[in-house]
Amino acid sequence: MGHPLFARIYTRMRPRLDEYGVREHRQRLLAGLAGEVVEIGAGDGGNFAHYPPAVTQVLAVEPEPYLRSQAEHSATSAPVPVQVVDGIADRLPLADSSVDAVVASLVLCSVPDQATALAEAHRVLRPDGVLRFYEHVAGTPGRTQRLLDATIYPALSGGCHLHRDTTAAITAAGFTITELDRFDFPASGFNPAAPHILGRAVRTAGA
Ligand SMILES: C[S@@+](CC[C@H](N)C(=O)[O-])C[C@H]1O[C@@H](n2cnc3c(N)ncnc32)[C@H](O)[C@@H]1O
Secondary structure, three states: OOOHHHHHHHHHHHHHHHHHHHHHHHHHHHOOOOEEEEEEOOOOOOOHHHOOOOEEEEEEEOOOHHHHHHHHHHHOOOOOOEEEEOOEOOEOOOOOOOEEEEEEEOOOOOOOOHHHHHHHHHHHEEEEEEEEEEEEOOOOOHHHHHHHHHOOHHHHOOOOOOOOOHHHHHHHOOEEEEEEEEEEOOOOOOOOOOEEEEEEEEEOOOO
């Protein structure tokens, strides 16, 4: 799955966005994680530097070839072991109940079907595992988001969508959200991708 232009633009923009505030979001996303982790749609590996030392292994799944090559490079300087593989969130190369955490960072906006990707996250998580998520989501102005989604935005942004109710999708996939921070980033000015969520979810008992 190639998005060569988007991939190159994202690789240049990502460090600047991190400096502008995303780095702190990444740190909050990953704080306290331990054990075996799968990160879906890892991009160029922007999260890798922020995994805490209690993480023993990260499997980073990334379908876009250029981003995957950048992620492989980022993995070489990560503080924990990171293996980067080709793959999609919709079909993870992992056994049932095999990881302690699934990390979704600015990716549930881009997967073709959130329910399928979240069902995979649910499948691979151990019963006491955790889903960590950091996503831009549907919000106001919803009309503008819907219009952009139906026209130019996905083509310009590697398949990204603005108007997705990701908290509802997480809950519908059999998770219970245990922590949820909603905020706008950037905090002011017009940006249709400003509404964000950052939080944690666990498998709902019996689901
Ligand atoms: C905006 S980038 C975010 C990258 C990275 N997670 C980060 O936090 O910087 C969106 C990522 O989702 C990936 N992606 C798109 N569709 C995907 C899918 N079906 N499965 C896994 N990743 C996917 C893209 O290749 C890209 O790396």
